[in-house]
Amino acid sequence: xxxxxxxxxxxxxxxxxxxxxxxxxxxxxxxxxxxxxxxxxxxxxxxxxxxxxxxxxxxxxxxxxxxxxxxxxxxxxxxxxxxxxxxxxxxxxxxxxxxxxxxxxxxxxxxxxxxxxxxxxxxxxxxxxxxxxxxxxxxxxxxxxxxxxxxxxxxxxxxxxxxxxxx
Amino acid sequence: xxxxxxxxxxxxxxxxxxxxxxxxxxxxxxxxxxxxxxxxxxxxxxxxxxxxxxxxxxxxxxxxxxxxxxxxxxxxxxxxxxxxxxxxxxxxxxxxxxxxxxxxxxxxxxxxxxxxxxxxxxxxxxxxxxxxxxxxxxxxxxxxxxxxxxxxxxxxxxxxxxxxxxxxxxxxxxxxxxxxxxxxxxxxxxxxxxxxxxxxxxxxxxxxxxxxxxxxxxxxxxxxxxxxxxxxxxxxxxxxxxxxxxxxxxxxxxxxxxxxxxxxxxxxxxxxxxxxxxxxxxxxxxxxxxxxxxxxxxxxxxxxxxxxxxxxxxxxxxxxxxxxxxxxxxxxxxxxxxxxxxxxxxxxxxxxxxxxxxxxxxxxxxxxxxxxxxxxxxxxxxxxxxxxxxxxxxxxxxxxxxxxxxxxxxxxxxxxxxxxxxxxxxxxxxxxxxxxxxxxxxxxxxxxxxxxxxxxxxxxxxxxxxxxxxxxxxxxxxxxxxxxxxxxxxxxxxxxxxxxxxxxxxxxxxxxxxxxxxx
Numbered sequence: 001x002x003x004x005x006x007x008x009x010x011x012x013x014x015x016x017x018x019x020x021x022x023x024x025x026x027x028x029x030x031x032x033x034x035x036x037x038x039x040x041x042x043x044x045x046x047x048x049x050x051x052x053x054x055x056x057x058x059x060x061x062x063x064x065x066x067x068x069x070x071x072x073x074x075x076x077x078x079x080x081x082x083x084x085x086x087x088x089x090x091x092x093x094x095x096x097x098x099x100x101x102x103x104x105x106x107x108x109x110x111x112x113x114x115x116x117x118x119x120x121x122x123x124x125x126x127x128x129x130x131x132x133x134x135x136x137x138x139x140x141x142x143x144x145x146x147x148x149x150x151x152x153x154x155x156x157x158x159x160x161x162x163x164x165x166x167x
Numbered sequence: 168x169x170x171x172x173x174x175x176x177x178x179x180x181x182x183x184x185x186x187x188x189x190x191x192x193x194x195x196x197x198x199x200x201x202x203x204x205x206x207x208x209x210x211x212x213x214x215x216x217x218x219x220x221x222x223x224x225x226x227x228x229x230x231x232x233x234x235x236x237x238x239x240x241x242x243x244x245x246x247x248x249x250x251x252x253x254x255x256x257x258x259x260x261x262x263x264x265x266x267x268x269x270x271x272x273x274x275x276x277x278x279x280x281x282x283x284x285x286x287x288x289x290x291x292x293x294x295x296x297x298x299x300x301x302x303x304x305x306x307x308x309x310x311x312x313x314x315x316x317x318x319x320x321x322x323x324x325x326x327x328x329x330x331x332x333x334x335x336x337x338x339x340x341x342x343x344x345x346x347x348x349x350x351x352x353x354x355x356x357x358x359x360x361x362x363x364x365x366x367x368x369x370x371x372x373x374x375x376x377x378x379x380x381x382x383x384x385x386x387x388x389x390x391x392x393x394x395x396x397x398x399x400x401x402x403x404x405x406x407x408x409x410x411x412x413x414x415x416x417x418x419x420x421x422x423x424x425x426x427x428x429x430x431x432x433x434x435x436x437x438x439x440x441x442x443x444x445x446x447x448x449x450x451x452x453x454x455x456x457x458x459x460x461x462x463x464x465x466x467x468x469x470x471x472x473x474x475x476x477x478x479x480x481x482x483x484x485x486x487x488x489x490x491x492x493x494x495x496x497x498x499x500x501x502x503x504x505x506x507x508x509x510x511x512x513x514x515x516x517x518x519x520x521x522x523x524x525x526x527x528x529x530x531x532x533x534x535x536x537x538x539x540x541x542x543x544x545x546x547x548x549x550x551x552x553x554x555x556x557x558x559x560x561x562x563x564x565x566x567x568x569x570x571x572x573x574x575x576x577x578x579x580x581x582x583x584x585x586x587x588x589x590x591x592x593x594x595x596x597x598x599x600x601x602x603x604x605x606x607x608x609x610x611x612x613x614x615x616x617x618x619x620x621x622x623x624x625x626x627x628x629x630x631x632x633x634x635x636x637x638x639x640x641x642x643x644x645x646x647x648x649x650x651x652x653x654x655x656x657x658x659x660x661x662x663x664x665x666x667x668x669x670x671x672x673x674x675x676x677x678x679x680x681x682x683x684x685x686x
Binding site: 004006060064067070071074075078079080082083084087088091095098099102103106107108110111112113115116119120123124127128130131132134135136138139151152155156158159162163 | 274306351353364383
C-alpha cells in the first residue's frame with residue numbers, strides 16, 4: 001500500500017519566515033563591520049539549515065552564532081538601534097525557526113501551518129519591538145549617569161520578579 | 168489540505184447544517200437547550216455548563232480526566248440515514264491531559280544575562296539594552312500559560328459504507344466555542360490502526376479566534392471491516408510556546424463499515440463426507456447421479472433410461488447402469504486468527520489472515536451456491552461461530568460477520584489463543600457429518616495439530632494455506648522449509664492441503680489442487 005508518508009521536517013515557507021528575520025540580523029550586524037556581518041551570515045545560514053533539516057540543536061547553535069554577530073557589532077561600536085534591532089531579529093528568527101521544527105514534528109510538512117507560524121512570529125516580534133522601544137526610551141531619557149552595574153542589578157531583579165510571579 | 172473559515176463566513180451553526188439535526192434524537196435533559204447548542208462542548212471545563220469560556224488552570228483539567236464527560240452525556244450524534252455520507256459531532260470527552268513546559272526560552276534567559284554581563288565588562292551600553300529585550304522575552308514566556316480550550320468538533324466521512332479499495336474522504340472540523348482565542352492549536356486525528364491515510368496529513372495546526380472553525384480533510388483507503396473514528400489528539404500552546412497541553416479526546420464515533428461485495432470462486436473440491444440430502448458431492452454409493460459408477464444386472468423395475476442399451480445390442484443381456492450418488496456436504500470454515508497467523512510476505516502486501524478471510528468469504532459463497540451447508544468458526548480469542556446453514560439470510564449473516572467482526576480485523580490481536588480449549592469447544596459444536604475447511608498460513612505446529620485432531624475425530628480437513636513465506640534470507644528460508652514439511656506431513660496424514668501462494672488467485676490454487684487430487 002502506498003499511502004501518505006508524514007515528513008517531520010518544516011516546509012519551505014517555515015524556512016522563509018526564519019530567513020526574513022535572519023536577514024534583519026545580518027543587516028543589523030553590518031553596522032559593526034565585515035567581521036561581525038560574516039559571523040552573522042554564518043549563524044543565520046546554520047539556523048536555516050537546522051530548520052530545513054528539522055534539527056533543533058543545529059538551529060539553536062546557528063541562532064547563537066547569529067546573535068554573536070550582533071554582539072560583535074555592538075562591541076565594534078554599532079549604535080543602540082542596530083543592536084536592539086539585531087537582537088530582536090535574532091530572537092524572532094530563532095523562535096519562529098524552532099517553533100516550525102516543533103510544529104513539523106507534530107503535524108508534519110504536509111499540513112498548512114502558515115497561519116499559526118506567521119502569527120507566532122508576529123507575537124514574538126511584537127514583544128521584541130515593545131522591549132526594544134522600552135529599552136531605547138530608557139537609553140535616551142533614563143539616568144545616564146548611573147553606573148552600569150546598577151542597571152544590571154535592576155535587570156536581574158526584573159527577571160527574578162517575572163519568574164517569581166509565575167511560580 | 169487545510170481550509171479554514173471563520174464562523175461568520177458560514178452563518179448559523181457552522182458545524183451543524185440544519186438538516187443534520189437528527190429527528191430521532193432522544194431528547195436529553197433539556198432538549199431545547201441541546202437543539203441550539205448541538206455538539207457544543209466545553210473541553211476541560213469541570214463546570215460543564217455550555218458557557219465554558221473561562222480558561223481553567225492546568226490542574227483543573229488534570230483533576231478530572233477519568234471519564235469527566237463534559238457537556239451533556241447523551242451525546243449528539245447525528246447520522247443522516249438518507250445519504251451514504253455520515254456526519255458525527257459529539258461530546259468531547261477528555262481521556263487524558265498532559266501539561267508540560269517546553270523550556271524553549273530558558274536559553275534566551277541565560278543568554279540575556281550573559282549579554283548584560285558582557286555589556287558591563289566592556290562598558291557597552293547597547294548590549295545592556297539587548298539584555299532588556301531578553302528580560303522582556305523572559306516575561307513573555309513566563310507570565311502566560313497554555314489556555315484550556317473550549318471546543319466542539321465534527322467529523323464527516325464522504326461514504327460511510329464504501330467498498331474495499333474505495334477512497335473515503337474524512338473531514339474534521341474543530342470550532343472554538345470559548346471566548347478566548349487559541350494562538351496555537353494542533354489537531355491530530357486518531358485514524359483507526361488498520362486504515363492507511365492515502366492523501367493529506369490527518370493533522371492540522373492553526374490559530375483559532377472565538378467562534379472560528381478549522382477544517383481539514385484527508386483520504387483513507389477503505390478496507391474490509393468496521394472502523395470507528397472516535398478520537399482526536401489536541402495540542403494547545405500559548406503564544407510564546409513555553410507551555411503546551413496535550414488532550415486526548417474521545418467523541419461519538421463515526422463508523423465506516425466496509426463490507427466486500429459478494430464474491431465466489433469455482434466449485435470447491437470437498438471430501439466425500441456428506442449428509443443424506445441430495446447435493447453435489449459425488450459419493451461412492453451407487454445410485455442416481457451423473458458420474459458413471461458401475462453396471463449391474465437388470466432388476467425388474469429399473470427405469471428404462473438407465474438400461475445399458477449398447478450392451479443389450481451387443482450381447483442381448485439387460486444391464487442397468489449405476490451412477491455415483493451426489494449428496495450435500497456440511498462444511499465448516501475454520502479461520503486461524505491467532506497472533507502468529509498475521510504473517511505477511513514483505514511490505515505492503517496483505518497478511519495471511521486477510522487472505523484467509525477473503526478466501527473464507529469466497530469459499531463460503533461458492534459452497535452455498537453449490538448447495539452445501541456452510542458454517543464459520545475461528546481460532547480466536549473472541550467466540551466466532553456461525554452454525555452450518557443455507558439460504559440468503561445465512562449468506563447475509565456470514566457476509567456481515569466476515570466483514571465487520573472485530574476479531575477478523577486486519578490488525579493482530581493482543582491476547583494469545585489457547586488452542587486446546589478452542590479446539591475442544593469447536594469439536595463439541597461441529598455436526599457429526601461436518602468437514603472442515605481450515606484457512607491457516609500453517610506457520611506453527613499448533614495449526615497442524617488442530618488440522619490433525621479434527622481429521623482423526625472424523626471431520627475430514629482440507630487446509631487452505633495462504634503462503635506468506637519468502638526465501639530471501641536464511642531464517643526465512645528455514646521457516647519456509649519448515650512450513651512445507653508441515654504441509655507434507657499433513658498430506659501424509661490424509662489431509663488435503665491447498666498451498667496458496669501469494670501470486671496466484673484462490674481459483675488457480677483450487678484448480679491446481681483439484682487436478683492433483685483427481686490424478
